[in-house]
Amino acid sequence: MKTAIIFSLLIIATGCIKTADQVNREKKLDNISEQVKDSRGLVSDMANMLRDIQGQLDKQHGKMEELEHKVGNTNFTQMNETLTLVKTQNETLAEENKQMKIQMATLQEEMKGQREFLEKVTKSLGSMKAAPSAQKKSAKTDLAEALVHIKNDKYKEARALLEPIIDNANLSPGENNKVLHGLGKVEYYTKHYDQSLVYFSKVFTKYPRSSIAPNCLLFIGRSLKAMGKKPEAKEAFEKVTEDYPNTSDAKLATSEISKL
Numbered sequence: 551m552k553t554a555i556i557f558s559l560l561i562i563a564t565g566c567i568k569t570a571d572q573v574n575r576e577k578k579l580d581n582i583s584e585q586v587k588d589s590r591g592l593v594s595d596m597a598n599m600l601r602d603i604q605g606q607l608d609k610q611h612g613k614m615e616e617l618e619h620k621v622g623n624t625n626f627t628q629m630n631e632t633l634t635l636v637k638t639q640n641e642t643l644a645e646e647n648k649q650m651k652i653q654m655a656t657l658q659e660e661m662k663g664q665r666e667f668l669e670k671v672t673k674s675l676g677s678m679k680a681a682p683s684a685q686k687k688s689a690k691t692d693l694a695e696a697l698v699h700i701k702n703d704k705y706k707e708a709r710a711l712l713e714p715i716i717d718n719a720n721l722s723p724g725e726n727n728k729v730l731h732g733l734g735k736v737e738y739y740t741k742h743y744d745q746s747l748v749y750f751s752k753v754f755t756k757y758p759r760s761s762i763a764p765n766c767l768l769f770i771g772r773s774l775k776a777m778g779k780k781p782e783a784k785e786a787f788e789k790v791t792e793d794y795p796n797t798s799d800a801k802l803a804t805s806e807i808s809k810l
Contacts, residue, residue, distance in 0.1 A: 597654070603647045607640065689718045693725060696732055705736045712736070724760070727753050731762050734769060743773040764790055764799035771806060780810050 692711040699708035712733050717726055734749030750766040750773070757763060771786030783806075790803035 600647065600650050600654070603643055603650065607643050607647070689715045689720045690725070693721065693729060693732075697728070700732055700735055700739075703739070705740050708732060709736050723757070727757055727760055727762060731766060734766065738769055738773055738776075741776070743776045746773045758793075764794035764797045767793075768799045768803055768806075771803065775806070775810070784810055 692715055696708040696711040699705070699711070712729050715721065715729055716733070718729070721729070730749045730753050734746045734753070737743070737746035737749060747770060750770045753760065754763050754766040754770065767786055767790050771783045771790065774780075774786060775783035787803040787807045787810075790797075791800045791807075794800050
């Protein structure tokens with residue numbers, strides 16, 4: 551019955567542990583891609599405007615030809631004024647056409663630069679992901695340094711090293727258990743008892759025969775005691791003495807029971 555209660559508590563306590571070694575580099579890539587799409591849209595709009603301007607120029611030329619054919623039958627002064635107006639309109643349209651081409655060329659150059667930058671970013675992200683050997687060394691080193699920090703009561707420094715290497719593929723199962731066990735101690739000694747239960751319970755429920763399982767169960771009892779759940783804490787301490795009777799953790803558990 552006691553075991554069932556303990557395991558029920560552990561299942562409730564054990565939650566999803568968020569890791570800190572995932573980064574959002576893809577956001578930068580998405581922003582750049584969106585800029586390229588916007589630039590392409592501008593170029594497409596300008597191309598449509600150029601076609602409209604060219605159509606207007608063609609119509610104006612047609613008017614001029616038509617007016618020239620009617621010169622013999624129309625008042626010369628009026629015709630001359632009309633021709634002048636048409637020429638002015640043509641010059642305006644031609645200038646607009648010229649400016650549009652300049653803007654299109656500028657946008658195309660910007661798009662070229664954006665594509666080149668996008669390729670550099672993509673290659674950079676690829677190279678950052680392709681460094682498993684360095685990560686393998688740092689994970690083991692970070693674990694060792696974090697355990698030293700815990701012994702020296704430097705919990706903030708220990709947490710910063712341990713959180714990014716939770717469930718690290720370059721660590722053995724035993725080493726990953728030490729990561730969780732270390733984080734459990736960090737949370738316990740910084741009085742985050744609910745979170746300490748999560749870490750200790752994850753190790754104990756998955757690897758009850760590991761060398762650090764008795765200590766995890768001992769700290770589960772201590773965390774429950776600190777949370778004011780003395781009956782549950784007592785059951786956890788008793789389970790330590792029953793399942794791991796010849797360990798130093800069993801002696802500590804016995805002492806904890808006497809203090810309840």
